[in-house]
Amino acid sequence: xxxxxxxxxxxxxxxxxxxxxxxxxxxxxxxxxxxxxxxxxxxxxxxxxxxxxxxxxxxxxxxxxxxxxxxxxxxxxxxxxxxxxxxxxxxxxxxxxxxxxxxxxxxxxxxxxxxxxxxxxxxxxxxxxxxxxxxxxxxxxxxxxxxxxxxxxxxxxxxxxxxxxxxxxxxxxxxxxxxxxxxxxxxxxxxxxxxxxxxxxxxxxxxxxxxxxxxxxxxxxxxxxxxxxxxxxxxxxxxxxxxxxxxxxxxxxxxxxxxxxxxxxxxxxxxxxxxxxxxxxxxxxxxxxxxxxxxxxxxxxxxxxxxxxxxxxxxxxxxxxxxxxxxxxxxxxxxxxxxxxxxxxxxxxxxxxxxxxxxxxxxxxxxxxxxxxxxxxxxxxxxxxxxxxxxxxxxxxxxxxxxxxxxxxxxxxxxxxxxxxxxx
Amino acid sequence: xxxxxxxxxxxxxxxxxxxxxxxxxxxxxxxxxxxxxxxxxxxxxxxxxxxxxxxxxxxxxxxxxxxxxxxxxxxxxxxxxxxxxxxxxxxxxxxxxxxxxxxxxxxxxxxxxxxxxxxxxxxxxxxxxxxxxxxxxxxxxxxxxxxxxxxxxxxxxxxxxxxxxxxxxxxxxxxxxxxxxxxxxxxxxxxxxxxxxxxxxxxxxxxxxxxxxxxxxxxxxxxxxxxxxxxxxxxxxxxxxxxxxxxxxxxxxxxxxxxxxxxxxxxxxxxxxxxxxxxxxxxxxxxxxxxxxxxxxx
Numbered sequence: 001x002x003x004x005x006x007x008x009x010x011x012x013x014x015x016x017x018x019x020x021x022x023x024x025x026x027x028x029x030x031x032x033x034x035x036x037x038x039x040x041x042x043x044x045x046x047x048x049x050x051x052x053x054x055x056x057x058x059x060x061x062x063x064x065x066x067x068x069x070x071x072x073x074x075x076x077x078x079x080x081x082x083x084x085x086x087x088x089x090x091x092x093x094x095x096x097x098x099x100x101x102x103x104x105x106x107x108x109x110x111x112x113x114x115x116x117x118x119x120x121x122x123x124x125x126x127x128x129x130x131x132x133x134x135x136x137x138x139x140x141x142x143x144x145x146x147x148x149x150x151x152x153x154x155x156x157x158x159x160x161x162x163x164x165x166x167x168x169x170x171x172x173x174x175x176x177x178x179x180x181x182x183x184x185x186x187x188x189x190x191x192x193x194x195x196x197x198x199x200x201x202x203x204x205x206x207x208x209x210x211x212x213x214x215x216x217x218x219x220x221x222x223x224x225x226x227x228x229x230x231x232x233x234x235x236x237x238x239x240x241x242x243x244x245x246x247x248x249x250x251x252x253x254x255x256x257x258x259x260x261x262x263x264x265x266x267x268x269x270x271x272x273x274x275x276x277x278x279x280x281x282x283x284x285x286x287x288x289x290x291x292x293x294x295x296x297x298x299x300x301x302x303x304x305x306x307x308x309x310x311x312x313x314x315x316x317x318x319x320x321x322x323x324x325x326x327x328x329x330x331x332x333x334x335x336x337x338x339x340x341x342x343x344x345x346x347x348x349x350x351x352x353x354x355x356x357x358x359x360x361x362x363x364x365x366x367x368x369x370x371x372x373x374x375x376x377x378x379x380x381x382x383x384x385x386x387x388x389x390x391x392x393x394x395x396x397x398x399x400x401x402x403x404x405x406x407x408x409x410x411x412x413x414x415x416x417x418x419x420x421x422x423x424x
Numbered sequence: 425x426x427x428x429x430x431x432x433x434x435x436x437x438x439x440x441x442x443x444x445x446x447x448x449x450x451x452x453x454x455x456x457x458x459x460x461x462x463x464x465x466x467x468x469x470x471x472x473x474x475x476x477x478x479x480x481x482x483x484x485x486x487x488x489x490x491x492x493x494x495x496x497x498x499x500x501x502x503x504x505x506x507x508x509x510x511x512x513x514x515x516x517x518x519x520x521x522x523x524x525x526x527x528x529x530x531x532x533x534x535x536x537x538x539x540x541x542x543x544x545x546x547x548x549x550x551x552x553x554x555x556x557x558x559x560x561x562x563x564x565x566x567x568x569x570x571x572x573x574x575x576x577x578x579x580x581x582x583x584x585x586x587x588x589x590x591x592x593x594x595x596x597x598x599x600x601x602x603x604x605x606x607x608x609x610x611x612x613x614x615x616x617x618x619x620x621x622x623x624x625x626x627x628x629x630x631x632x633x634x635x636x637x638x639x640x641x642x643x644x645x646x647x648x649x650x651x652x653x654x655x656x657x658x659x660x661x662x663x664x665x666x667x668x669x670x671x672x673x674x675x676x677x678x679x680x681x682x683x684x685x686x687x688x689x690x691x692x693x694x695x696x697x698x699x700x701x702x703x704x705x706x707x708x709x710x711x712x713x714x715x716x717x718x719x720x721x722x
Contacts, residue, residue: 043645044545044645046540046545048545049545215689217649218649218653218693220443220640220653223681224436230432243641244643244646244649248640251567255558275546275548275549275641279551280549
């Protein structure tokens with residue numbers, strides 16, 4: 001009973017915070033509260049890291065306009081995490097030189113493990129908003145929290161979409177589907193792919209015709225793989241790609257007239273990156289990417305406070321970048337807002353008190369930015385069911401939200417994909 | 425072998441040849457610099473990246489097709505090579521290999537980050553009309569831009585080979601590579617030879633950057649995607665051997681394509697690096713290089 005009262009009180013608090021967010025600006029913050037933000041700002045991941053940081057900055061400004069965190073103006077000490085070694089050393093610098101008690105970041109699954117280990121050694125809270133490495137929350141570290149689902153969640157959603165949305169539209173049962181798995185070989189790609197393979201074959205009995213991993217930085221030609229896949233004749237290609245390999249695979253599949261019924265990806269890189277559309281234009285019509293919501297997202301499907309937050313965030317991103325929020329913006333901002341919710345309730349960055357508040361969070365889907373809710377497990381991982389994800393599709397140079405249909409105003413097209421010259 | 429297998433095999437052959445053309449294009453400048461200056465240029469990939477950006481900006485800002493941009497890219501890259509030699513390489517040309525390696529690695533990181541600051545980390549694309557043209561013949565399919573890159577790779581190889589073999593400057597360059605001190609005693613201005621060689625090498629890789637821009641995304645670390653394989657090609661072909669570089673490229677591409685098809689992509693690097701190690705151990709002058717060439721000028 002006591003627990004229930006506490007949960008109700010917390011929900012009431014969050015709703016009140018949401019109401020404040022929608023109304024007039026909160027009280028002017030007094031003093032500053034500094035957190036560390038760790039992102040890859042140079043090197044091969046800089047493109048995504050900078051976008052992620054931009055999302056943080058936009059949300060920081062929104063938070064400060066509402067009275068900051070714990071009544072103080074939120075400020076960042078930024079660290080550049082190009083690779084795992086630098087991620088750890090920058091985490092140390094932020095803690096020892098900048099004196100931060102909370103670090104957030106880190107975009108990549110390559111980086112979050114090393115950075116959070118460094119934070120753990122200092123007993124500093126590590127609030128991850130983007131990396132999806134399943135191992136992140138499975139190391140028994142009490143200081144780590146992740147607002148985004150992990151890679152197994154991505155795989156779970158992808159197979160859900162394939163089995164329950166695509167298969168009926170192909171007039172096939174899930175166990176009649178022939179599926180080929182192709183993935184870049186980072187922990188991100190492997191995590192998503194292995195989770196999807198397990199669920200596709202174990203739960204739905206899909207027929208796996210191939211499972212292939214590759215190094216995206218050393219793959220300059222997909223033709224041999226495509227030639228082999230053509231012979232295996234899959235219905236669905238489940239392809240987890242980074243940013244350079246997705247356009248290359250798609251272009252070469254077109255050259256080789258490789259016909260499959262659908263291609264499904266997950267994450268903000270590869271088919272989920274705006275660069276895919278820029279590289280291919282209307283030639284890129286058709287692939288699906290599991291992401292945060294994009295154009296076509298039905299705001300009315302959210303709770304009132306979620307709607308207010310979402311609308312204001314979109315406007316702020318539009319004002320700063322001239323475009324709809326991209327995945328990196330949404331992950332960072334959604335995570336940072338949730339951090340504010342926790343800090344305002346905890347009124348402290350003491351790890352144990354902070355953990356206690358996180359453990360009590362119980363927000364239904366639709367409460368927060370991106371239509372998210374929150375319900376954290378003991379290991380600091382937010383739950384798959386609460387972190388609602390969406391399937392977007394490339395339609396004439398734009399990624400649009402098409403699934404779940406109750407959250408979208410636009411419908412998926414080209415199911416199954418027709419010949420390459422008939423996808424306009 | 426059924427018709428489907430024959431078609432698949434034909435496609436693999438075509439893909440290997442065209443991919444080999446791209447590797448050759450990128451490796452020519454590296455093998456030239458390696459062969460004459462005896463410097464492993466770890467910044468080679470970054471000069472490729474600069475060529476790609478040149479193609480991107482020429483196309484985006486002025487609508488200039490990459491093939492037209494080539495006319496400007498070659499002299500500009502040559503000039504950049506002269507400047508880089510004067511500002512950076514000249515000071516370390518007689519230093520130990522370790523110093524040269526650290527210098528070129530440093531140069532590589534500087535160039536990557538200059539590109540990152542100047543143009544951001546975005547992945548950019550160059551989409552001229554020919555990048556989407558697919559040619560089909562005998563059950564095989566290939567991209568027009570890739571065919572053009574291959575043809576230019578062959579032309580460039582032949583031109584550089586002829587230049588080195590039959591021109592006075594080429595002979596002077598080869599003499600300098602064989603014995604720097606003797607060449608100096610014979611009145612050859614070795615500093616000028618090195619400067620010229622470095623500039624030609626950078627002009628070649630700058631041209632390669634422009635030609636591959638329609639095929640691959642342009643971003644600050646794009647060079648890393650190709651540079652590792654270029655080192656394999658250079659060692660395989662024989663240091664400083666132009667025709668060897670072309671043949672080495674074709675071999676590496678064939679190993680990559682066939683390895684990917686039969687064993688899976690994860691194996692392709694294992695296979696061509698095994699070949700790389702075997703060549704270094706059993707035939708250090710490369711498959712096509714002159715015996716003992718690897719020790720010249722060392």
